[in-house]
Amino acid sequence: MRNHEVTRRQPLLKEDGSLREAGWSRQLVQCYDRTKIKAPAFRIKEWDYYLVLNEDFAGAFTVSDDGYIGLQSVSLLNFKEGWEHTETILNPFPMGRLHMPSTSKEGDTIYHDKRLHIEFRNGEGRRRLLCKFRNFYQGKDFECNITLRQPQMDTMVIATPWKEDKRAFYYNQKINCMSASGSMRYDGKTYTFCPETDFGTLDWGRGVWTYDNRWYWGSGNCMIEGKPFGFNIGYGFGDTSAASENVLHYDGKAHKLDDVTFHIPKGDYMKPWKFTSSDGRFEMDFLPVLDRKAKTEAVIIETDQHQVFGRMSGQAVLDDGKVIEVKDLMCFAEDVHNRY
Secondary structure (H helix, E strand, O other): OOOOEOOOOEEOEOOOOOEOOOEEEOOOOEEOOHHHOOOOHHHEEEEEEEEEEOOOEEEEEEEEEOOOEEEEEEEEEEOOOOEEEEEEEEEEOOOOOOOOOOOOOOOOEEEEOOOEEEEEEEEOOEEEEEEEEEEEEOOEEEEEEEEEEOOOOOOEEEEEEEOOEEEEEEEEEEEEEEEEEEEEEEOOEEEEEOOOOOEEEEEEEEEEOOOEEEEEEEEEEEEEOOEEEEEEEEEOOOOOOOOOOOEEEEOOEEEEOOOEEEEOOOOOOOOOEEEEEOOOOEEEEEEEEEEEEEEEEEOOEEEEEEEEEEEEEEEEEOOOOOEEEEEEEEEEEEEEEEEO
């Protein structure tokens, strides 16, 4: 199968606004520059999404500028008690006013209004997630102060075009295996993360999409044999003939996979799933615990999302043939259909 690795540092886009080199890389070697995009400003999408997760609970934080709409959201998930709440603030036509950084390596992402203040602070091998959400749910506030440690390590970067529109592209970095410390507070309860066992993941993306897309994405992290292990799997978004985004992470190194298929039970996301791979290197069973689902229909905007959290067990095989035994790893896998 294809899996072209981009290794040369260069501008992401050519003069006509199309991708210079489709493929995957271990770091952001291709340089994103919003001013080089040839599509209209209302079609440009820029987002930072953090998920901090452990066996019992999770927090998810999004700051995004999607052109004609901004979407800022916070989720609190409690797996032991079987509930989650997501609160979202929509902004009309931000179109660059959030000044999202052009790289994940430096720069801070900040959003502020009367209800929500959220900061993603970046520097010196760590990321700080600060948030205060007034009237988050049932009249109660949500707060968090979380630190993610990011040592020198490989990440998963993908540059994907669309066949039907040469000005459309998806430039995305997933950073796994960032140890998490700090806490979240809601309704008189403190949710504390332990850096020895708990991890955060960053989904950093910039691009111009076509209107109608359905994608599948899954990610998880844990300690195995005293070393950080993680995975990123997914497909369905754009023309992936140059490379997939399927990667294993182990002890700071990325191990590239071929195709991974999500086998989702029809009509019931809470039944057991399976994951299989074309190269036999990612074979997993998945037992759902909680479905964070959302459906929105508003004129030209339509979303149908199922982000399913659960426990994964099976085998993953590294580049050198080493077999990683995975047992009850709390992670997520999602099926998302967006028209916007």
